[in-house]
Amino acid sequence: MARCALAFRLDTTTGPLLKYMLLTTQPQEETMAPISTQLLQSISQELSRIPTDQEDLPIAAVQLNAQMDGLLRLDDLNLLNVEPATVLLPPSEDSRGAR
Amino acid sequence: MGLDDLTRLSIAEAGDQIRRRSLSPVELTRAYLNRIQRMNGEFLAYITVLEERAIAAASTTEQEIARGNYRGPLHGIPIALKDLVLTRGVRTTCGSRILKDWVPSADGTVAIRLHEAGAILLGKLNMHEFAYGPTGVNPHYGTARNPWDHARVPGGSSSGSGAAVAASLCAGALGTDTGGSVRIPAALCGIVGLKPTYGRVSRAGVIPLAWSLDHVGPMTRTVADTALMLQALAGRDPADPSTADVAVPDYRAALDKGVRGLCVGLPRNLFFERLDPEVRNAVLAAAQLLEDLGASVQEIALPAIPHASAASFAIITAESTAYHEGYLKTRAAEYGADVRARLATGQFVLATQYLKAQRARHAIRAEVDAALTRVDAFLTPTTPIPAPLLDTRELTLDGHTEDVRGWLTRCTRPINVTGHPALSVPCGLTAGGLPIGLQIVGRYFDEATVLRIGHAFEAVSPMKGRWPPEVA
Numbered sequence: 103m104a105r106c107a108l109a110f111r112l113d114t115t116t117g118p119l120l121k122y123m124l125l126t127t128q129p130q131e132e133t134m135a136p137i138s139t140q141l142l143q144s145i146s147q148e149l150s151r152i153p154t155d156q157e158d159l160p161i162a163a164v165q166l167n168a169q170m171d172g173l174l175r176l177d178d179l180n181l182l183n184v185e186p187a188t189v190l191l192p193p194s195e196d197s198r199g200a201r
Numbered sequence: 202m203g204l205d206d207l208t209r210l211s212i213a214e215a216g217d218q219i220r221r222r223s224l225s226p227v228e229l230t231r232a233y234l235n236r237i238q239r240m241n242g243e244f245l246a247y248i249t250v251l252e253e254r255a256i257a258a259a260s261t262t263e264q265e266i267a268r269g270n271y272r273g274p275l276h277g278i279p280i281a282l283k284d285l286v287l288t289r290g291v292r293t294t295c296g297s298r299i300l301k302d303w304v305p306s307a308d309g310t311v312a313i314r315l316h317e318a319g320a321i322l323l324g325k326l327n328m329h330e331f332a333y334g335p336t337g338v339n340p341h342y343g344t345a346r347n348p349w350d351h352a353r354v355p356g357g358s359s360s361g362s363g364a365a366v367a368a369s370l371c372a373g374a375l376g377t378d379t380g381g382s383v384r385i386p387a388a389l390c391g392i393v394g395l396k397p398t399y400g401r402v403s404r405a406g407v408i409p410l411a412w413s414l415d416h417v418g419p420m421t422r423t424v425a426d427t428a429l430m431l432q433a434l435a436g437r438d439p440a441d442p443s444t445a446d447v448a449v450p451d452y453r454a455a456l457d458k459g460v461r462g463l464c465v466g467l468p469r470n471l472f473f474e475r476l477d478p479e480v481r482n483a484v485l486a487a488a489q490l491l492e493d494l495g496a497s498v499q500e501i502a503l504p505a506i507p508h509a510s511a512a513s514f515a516i517i518t519a520e521s522t523a524y525h526e527g528y529l530k531t532r533a534a535e536y537g538a539d540v541r542a543r544l545a546t547g548q549f550v551l552a553t554q555y556l557k558a559q560r561a562r563h564a565i566r567a568e569v570d571a572a573l574t575r576v577d578a579f580l581t582p583t584t585p586i587p588a589p590l591l592d593t594r595e596l597t598l599d600g601h602t603e604d605v606r607g608w609l610t611r612c613t614r615p616i617n618v619t620g621h622p623a624l625s626v627p628c629g630l631t632a633g634g635l636p637i638g639l640q641i642v643g644r645y646f647d648e649a650t651v652l653r654i655g656h657a658f659e660a661v662s663p664m665k666g667r668w669p670p671e672v673a
Contacts, residue, residue, distance in 0.1 A: 152548045153526070153529040153530040153533060153548075154529075154545045154548050155533060155541065155545065158541055158542040158545035159545065161542035161545070161546070162542060162545040162546040162548070162549060165518075165542075165543070165546045166546060166549055166550075168604075168607075169510075169511050169514045169515075172508070172510055172511030172514070173511045173514070173515060173554050173557070173558075175508065175511065176508055176511055176512065176557050176558065176561045177557075178508070179505060179508060179561050179564045179565075180564065181557065181560045181561060181564060184560040184561075184563045184564055185560075185563075193398065193399060193400065193445075193566070193620050193621075193645040193646075
């Protein structure tokens, strides 16, 4: 249960988000849609329910970043005709079978 | 014959002697237990050794055979299971602290099938925690050692299976393979490992890592022994809806047909990029040897295969985190740091990414299938590198730096994504004395051809007759 206290909370990591806003040259209203405190708190509440230890987040971020390009490149495959897989079935037997 | 000599017999050799009653299953089991007692402290291959139970089972087996009830080539053969296969009355830790005292009340289907074939269970084998990693590094039970160099990992996640088979601490073992976890330790430890077709072998009663990518497969010292174990394991299981109702052929009968007339492919992209030069040379030399034996070899193109890595990532992270969600909420501190961080990653993979990965998987699978209409099987290295040192985190090769997990799984995980059968066979040693694995990938449910090619190659392989250095 002690781990729950360390669970990820958006309100403890808002620093970098604010810095990002300061670094932009455009006015705030052009770069970000206004987000109400209430909405932020609501998002924070939802995220805090994710059972993740803060100390694992930097590693998770590195792992996600390392795969992000690859995940985006999946769009290069022609997936329009592929049905979403909701049930995974074993492949069918090769028509020629074992020799 | 000395006790250690008995443990060097292949399953086929020992089985033949047991059938002729020139070898006692009790004597053979004692030989393995004796060796485990002397050497497991060095190799850390076993988490649990079932000494009394194994002797009792061997004794019963001996009486059965004496009465004329010989069950087949696994009858009286001492084997071991990766410690994620459920065993009734025997603790099943999954290499974790969380399950360190868990004693299942039922056996997994594969344990039942091996038991019914007459195999003797020696114990439960070490592994990467919850099968979530290709090195075998384990903070809870110690890391199993590579019998060829104790300063190096045996590969994972079936690390204990690889180490135990290579060091003759069992005649054969079971591993599981979600991104290469049978084939990677097989390659790094210089043994044979088979990931069968998805749906060929039941996963009922096996703790999952990622449901849609998990496979159970045998690990042995010869291809013929892998065929014997697969024979006992394969087939539809009502307890596992993912198993297919496809006829199981006589794998051993197909072994000796040779490779004359077969066509094998070499896919140059992905599998042959950024390789340790010694690995590249050994695999290309293996292709040449198969050509010398009468097979034809041709290059094939698999342009979509590089997408398999991202698809595999999204599927493994999402499915494994879904499975572990309960423990993450209540016992997160008991996970090893590397596995907990990987499970944390899964919390942030989007459902859309997961579904896209599953759809991509069908496209990749179709491409590999199409290539396998032009060739009977294709060859790749099993791993681009030989066994890394225990504390290796990253490796740089050809100016490219990558996490060691990425290096080890590059050639194996695409085949989990497609579900085709894939065999790793030893094909050489580096100048430093480390084994190199050749991966042979075949058509769905055509393990027979994959084994046939592996068996033909094994007879001429530079690894023929090579054993790891004995423990001093």
